[in-house]
Amino acid sequence: MSKRDSGQVIAAHGRQYLVELAGGETLLCFPRGKKSDIACGDRVEISRPARDQGAIEAITPRSSLLYRSNEFRQKLIAANVTQVLVVVATEPGFSFDLVCRTLVAAQAQDVAARILLNKCDLTDKLETARQALAPFIALGVPVLELSAREGAEPLRPLLAGHTSLLVGQSGMGKSTLVNALIPEARAATREISEALDSGKHTTTHARLYHLDPALPEAGDLIDSPGLQDFGLQHLTRGEIEHAFPELHPVLGHCRFRDCRHDREPDCALRNALDAGQVDPRRWSVFRALYQAASS
Numbered sequence: 001m002s003k004r005d006s007g008q009v010i011a012a013h014g015r016q017y018l019v020e021l022a023g024g025e026t027l028l029c030f031p032r033g034k035k036s037d038i039a040c041g042d043r044v045e046i047s048r049p050a051r052d053q054g055a056i057e058a059i060t061p062r063s064s065l066l067y068r069s070n071e072f073r074q075k076l077i078a079a080n081v082t083q084v085l086v087v088v089a090t091e092p093g094f095s096f097d098l099v100c101r102t103l104v105a106a107q108a109q110d111v112a113a114r115i116l117l118n119k120c121d122l123t124d125k126l127e128t129a130r131q132a133l134a135p136f137i138a139l140g141v142p143v144l145e146l147s148a149r150e151g152a153e154p155l156r157p158l159l160a161g162h163t164s165l166l167v168g169q170s171g172m173g174k175s176t177l178v179n180a181l182i183p184e185a186r187a188a189t190r191e192i193s194e195a196l197d198s199g200k201h202t203t204t205h206a207r208l209y210h211l212d213p214a215l216p217e218a219g220d221l222i223d224s225p226g227l228q229d230f231g232l233q234h235l236t237r238g239e240i241e242h243a244f245p246e247l248h249p250v251l252g253h254c255r256f257r258d259c260r261h262d263r264e265p266d267c268a269l270r271n272a273l274d275a276g277q278v279d280p281r282r283w284s285v286f287r288a289l290y291q292a293a294s295s
Contacts, residue, residue, distance in 0.1 A: 004057060009042045009079075010208040019046060019054060024213075029054035039065060039076035040206035041163060041222055064109040066165060070231040078165045078206050078222045083158075084113040087168030087177065088133070090125035094169060096132060100285040101230035102167050103141065107243040108235055114142040116155065118173040121147040135279040139245055148173045152180035159211055159219040170226030178223050182209050185223075237293045244286050246278050261290065 007019040010026070015036050019029045029046055031038055032055055038044065043060040066077040066084070084106040088094040099115065106113040115136060120126055126145075137143055146154055159181075166174050178185050205225065212218035235243070241251055247269055255266035272278050 004045045004047055006045055009040055012205045027054045029056050031056045039079040040208055041079040064111050068231045069233040077224050081163050081165040083162040083164040084111055085164050085166050086115045087172045087174050089119040089172045090122045090129045092171050096281050104243040108239050117145045118148050120145045148176040148180045152177055163220045165222045167224055185209055240289045
């Protein structure tokens with residue numbers, strides 16, 4: 001058996017993965033077998049059947065895995081993330097539902113999350129955006145206001161020591177943010193595209209960048225493609241309940257142990273909603289996720 005090397009997946013396209021080895025070398029790798037469940041950020045063991053090509057033999061146990069799912073399929077986003085950064089902007093308008101679902105996904109993986117409000121130089125739109133974020137702020141979700149076009153230095157200290165995942169809709173300014181933090185990201189993207197021979201299609205997959213290759217403690221940043229939805233069909237009803245911190249004080253207090261929080265009498269969660277303790281928009285997302293859950 002050939003000697004195995006260890007490395008980290010820094011980009012992907014289809015069944016091709018760019019793996020960064022311990023010494024900094026990058027190698028195009030392919031998975032063994034037909035099924036591929038490898039994500040950007042995964043730490044892997046590879047063999048080298050050819051000098052310029054590797055085979056992924058094993059995935060090291062993950063500390064976290066962020067992915068989307070519906071009744072038909074699942075799509076991996078990133079692995080071994082320690083912090084999720086939800087990027088929204090003053091313009092265009094952002095989806096409250098998507099922000100909520102992203103925070104639920106992070107909570108379910110026990111991963112810290114914060115919101116980045118970008119394009120704050122558009123001051124006439126700023127107060128409206130702040131009001132839209134008020135329910136999250138009330139829950140204690142940290143919000144950082146910045147303008148990536150004017151620089152992202154206020155964010156840099158919050159990235160140190162983390163593998164941070166950027167998540168957001170298209171148009172929120174994620175690419176501008178990445179380029180402000182890592183000017184060489186454009187060059188790195190071109191190199192990844194050439195290595196994967198996939199041109200513009202690499203923009204549909206997550207990519208990992210080192211904030212400072214000479215200082216590992218500076219942290220890593222994973223840029224993910226723009227999302228329009230965030231299915232969480234894989235979560236159980238119990239996981240969904242616990243992913244909404246505003247519901248924690250009343251969980252287990254419904255009259256019926258198998259309460260579905262719909263029309264049952266003396267539902268503690270609905271009582272909290274009626275008492276104004278739960279934001280109606282958050283409740284709508286909770287109900288949609290709860291109804292879609294399989295168990």
